[in-house]
Amino acid sequence: GAGVSQSPRYKVAKRGQDVALRCDPISGHVSLFWYQQALGQGPEFLTYFQNEAQLDKSGLPSDRFFAERPEGSVSTLKIQRTQQEDSAVYLCASSELTGYLPPEKLFFGSGTQLSVL
Amino acid sequence: AQTVTQSQPEMSVQEAETVTLSCTYDTSESDYYLFWYKQPPSRQMILVIRQEAYKQQNATENRFSVNFQKAAKSFSLKISDSQLGDAAMYFCTGPSGGSQGNLIFGKGTKLSVKP
Numbered sequence: 001g002a003g004v005s006q007s008p009r010y011k012v013a014k015r016g017q018d019v020a021l022r023c024d025p026i027s028g029h030v031s032l033f034w035y036q037q038a039l040g041q042g043p044e045f046l047t048y049f050q051n052e053a054q055l056d057k058s059g060l061p062s063d064r065f066f067a068e069r070p071e072g073s074v075s076t077l078k079i080q081r082t083q084q085e086d087s088a089v090y091l092c093a094s095s096e097l098t099g100y101l102p103p104e105k106l107f108f109g110s111g112t113q114l115s116v117l
Numbered sequence: 118a119q120t121v122t123q124s125q126p127e128m129s130v131q132e133a134e135t136v137t138l139s140c141t142y143d144t145s146e147s148d149y150y151l152f153w154y155k156q157p158p159s160r161q162m163i164l165v166i167r168q169e170a171y172k173q174q175n176a177t178e179n180r181f182s183v184n185f186q187k188a189a190k191s192f193s194l195k196i197s198d199s200q201l202g203d204a205a206m207y208f209c210t211g212p213s214g215g216s217q218g219n220l221i222f223g224k225g226t227k228l229s230v231k232p
Contacts, residue, residue: 031217031218035222040224041224042121042224042225043222045213045215045218045220048217048218056215056218058215058216058219059219089160091162093162102149102212102220103218104167105167106162106164106220108162111161
């Protein structure tokens with residue numbers, strides 16, 4: 001597609017419910033990133049994929065958070081047993097293959113705003 | 118710890134005037150990029166400008182330029198001839214010391230442009 005697509009745009013969940021957030025990166029982009037942005041804050045890194053390999057998951061806040069990218073394109077971020085503190089905007093970004101430095105440019109989606117009641 | 122600090126939560130500028138957004142960072146990396154990203158109300162982050170730390174020359178992109186002071190670990194963004202469409206949140210971004218995708222974002226500066 002023309003850009004990074006995320007769905008749904010808004011998600012309301014009851015506390016304890018499981019949610020799945022989808023990211024469609026730009027076609028051909030090898031690298032994919034998930035960030036969490038709390039209200040009034042800058043994004044915080046969650047996890048990073050290169051193709052289907054999850055190379056860094058150091059930012060996932062707990063074992064309730066799980067991300068996958070089984071075929072190296074679409075990625076899903078799953079949150080189990082959601083808590084109120086999980087309420088945030090979840091941003092996905094993709095880029096071309098990176099070397100040892102960060103990508104020269106990240107292409108972001110518009111995010112999924114998750115509200116846990 | 119590697120950090121990115123934006124000390125101006127909000128800034129305001131008159132249309133056609135110039136404004137400078139401040140950013141300081143701390144890193145133990147010797148080779149890295151620094152970025153300014155813009156986030157309009159649509160939430161989609163857009164790259165404004167990138168600076169390569171090993172380049173002494175300050176990056177410029179049309180009306181946007183940076184003042185990069187590596188020794189002082191300072192990375193400010195100057196917007197010239199401000200336009201109404203420049204109104205947005207601006208995030209300074211730098212290396213975390215982790216993997217390639219693990220960037221640190223500052224808390225952001227909300228820029229308002231007055232007509």
